[in-house]
Amino acid sequence: MNAAIDLVSLDELVTTYGDLQGNVLLRHAKQCAAHVVLRFAPGEAARQQVAEWLRETVAPRLTRTIDQLIDVDPIRFPTPYPVLVSLLLTASGYQQLGYEAPADKAFRQGMHQRALNDPPVNSWEEGFTDPAQVHALLLVAADEAATVQATLAALRPPAAAVEVLTVAWGHELPGGIEHFGFVDGISQPLYIREEWERYCQRQPSGELRWNPATRLDQILVPDALSAGGQGFGSYLVFRKLAQDVPRFAANVGRLAATLDVAEATVEAWAVGRFKDGTPVSEAAAAGLGPVNDFSYADDPVGSRCPFHAHIRKVNPRGEHDSLAATADTENRIARRSIPYGAVGDPDVGMLFMCFQSNLIRQFELIQINWSNFADFGRLRAGADPVSGQGNSWERNKHPHWPRQWGQPERLQHPWEQCVTMRGGAYFFAPSPSFLASLS
Numbered sequence: 066m067n068a069a070i071d072l073v074s075l076d077e078l079v080t081t082y083g084d085l086q087g088n089v090l091l092r093h094a095k096q097c098a099a100h101v102v103l104r105f106a107p108g109e110a111a112r113q114q115v116a117e118w119l120r121e122t123v124a125p126r127l128t129r130t131i132d133q134l135i136d137v138d139p140i141r142f143p144t145p146y147p148v149l150v151s152l153l154l155t156a157s158g159y160q161q162l163g164y165e166a167p168a169d170k171a172f173r174q175g176m177h178q179r180a181l182n183d184p185p186v187n188s189w190e191e192g193f194t195d196p197a198q199v200h201a202l203l204l205v206a207a208d209e210a211a212t213v214q215a216t217l218a219a220l221r222p223p224a225a226a227v228e229v230l231t232v233a234w235g236h237e238l239p240g241g242i243e244h245f246g247f248v249d250g251i252s253q254p255l256y257i258r259e260e261w262e263r264y265c266q267r268q269p270s271g272e273l274r275w276n277p278a279t280r281l282d283q284i285l286v287p288d289a290l291s292a293g294g295q296g297f298g299s300y301l302v303f304r305k306l307a308q309d310v311p312r313f314a315a316n317v318g319r320l321a322a323t324l325d326v327a328e329a330t331v332e333a334w335a336v337g338r339f340k341d342g343t344p345v346s347e348a349a350a351a352g353l354g355p356v357n358d359f360s361y362a363d364d365p366v367g368s369r370c371p372f373h374a375h376i377r378k379v380n381p382r383g384e385h386d387s388l389a390a391t392a393d394t395e396n397r398i399a400r401r402s403i404p405y406g407a408v409g410d411p412d413v414g415m416l417f418m419c420f421q422s423n424l425i426r427q428f429e430l431i432q433i434n435w436s437n438f439a440d441f442g443r444l445r446a447g448a449d450p451v452s453g454q455g456n457s458w459e460r461n462k463h464p465h466w467p468r469q470w471g472q473p474e475r476l477q478h479p480w481e482q483c484v485t486m487r488g489g490a491y492f493f494a495p496s497p498s499f500l501a502s503l504s
């Protein structure tokens with residue numbers, strides 16, 4: 066199979082991309098993670114203390130992408146990384162440190178200024194309500210919470226110069242599911258040649274139906290502040306998304322009763338996959354599992370997988386390429402999310418995270434123009450029942466559901482929003498050499 070895209074090889078990564086933090090090109094697959102949101106105190110004395118802390122304490126412990134290569138080729142790169150440490154900055158964090166922030170317009174404005182249909186900032190959770198005060202995110206991940214705690218203790222910032230605004234803990238759920246019960250993390254863009262080759266080996270023979278091969282410039286940007294300008298960084302979206310599990314179940318129950326179809330079918334029409342990962346565009350019932358080599362070419366009218374279904378909204382797999390200004394490959398995001406809360410807790414959800422090189426062309430296009438927009442996919446398709454964020458002026462956002470799998474007749478039926486944004490920010494993962502050079 067031909068990638069048709071010049072993917073980076075592991076050898077090239079080692080020689081050219083050493084100055085790049087971890088979790089960007091390769092997700093950490095750790096079981097739990099602390100996301101520590103930080104504010105830097107004002108004034109020159111505090112600035113110097115923050116710079117010293119980042120240079121002397123954080124920078125030497127940062128995980129780099131090249132430390133994660135065991136996850137791609139454990140024979141050539143056998144060294145494990147038991148803990149992942151990453152440090153990211155907001156635009157105001159750069160300002161506070163006395164540096165010009167990376168150029169992305171949305172990054173410089175901040176998430177709170179963007180038209181994402183989010184609840185008002187003053188209703189966001191503590192730690193996020195004053196966006197100008199959110200300066201950095203320290204991410205520590207490991208398989209055991211005790212290891213994360215011990216690493217956080219070793220990284221403790223100077224109290225006079227750095228305030229911890231909030232700590233968001235994430236924990237993987239058994240079976241790699243998210244809180245609505247669906248297997249997650251199946252479909253990702255692939256940037257590394259060997260990863261892509263391994264993916265191809267797992268697919269049935271013949272041409273790929275959807276090619277996850279993605280150019281590095283869709284996720285990396287050169288870090289102008291790195292040593293010799295040779296380092297790289299990436300923009301991170303961080304959003305705490307609360308999931309109302311009882312409301313999701315009530316939506317499913319009502320619609321299944323109205324249409325007289327199985328609840329599992331309605332669930333799959335909301336997400337685009339059955340709970341075991343089977344794409345509903347490929348099969349009328351669960352059983353195929355988390356296959357990923359499919360497109361929507363065989364379902365042009367959305368009678369198997371409706372156009373509003375979450376995965377069809379957020380990745381139409383090229384079906385609009387002939388109409389769109391950008392190609393499918395240019396809108397992809399690298400998801401790095403982790404669930405929060407234990408099953409059965411009243412407050413559960415997802416710490417949604419994704420990396421990209423352009424916030425407007427990637428995350429914002431997906432969230433605003435696709436997920437939130439009832440007329441994306443097709444006119445009156447309906448908003449995304451999972452990640453669509455509603456607003457007060459949208460009149461016709463209720464999705465149109467097939468009456469039966471594979472039949473063109475459909476019914477417009479309400480779906481109450483069951484995912485709510487609770488706070489977040491745009492960050493940048495600077496090159497390790499920048500953090501090591503702060504003075």
Ligand code: HEM
Nearest residue numbers: 243247248249250251252306376379380415431432452484
């Ligand atoms: C609580 C909120 C969310 C839940 C429960 C959720 C759940 C899921 C599930 C179950 C899948 C299928 C597994 C897979 O294909 O990997 C998926 C895929 C995906 N989601 Fe979400 N998601 C959420 C929010 C978001 C948001 C906010 C975005 C972006 C704006 C997003 C973008 C994606 C993408 C790009 C895929 C892969 C689609 C594909 O390539 O076929 N998700 N999500």
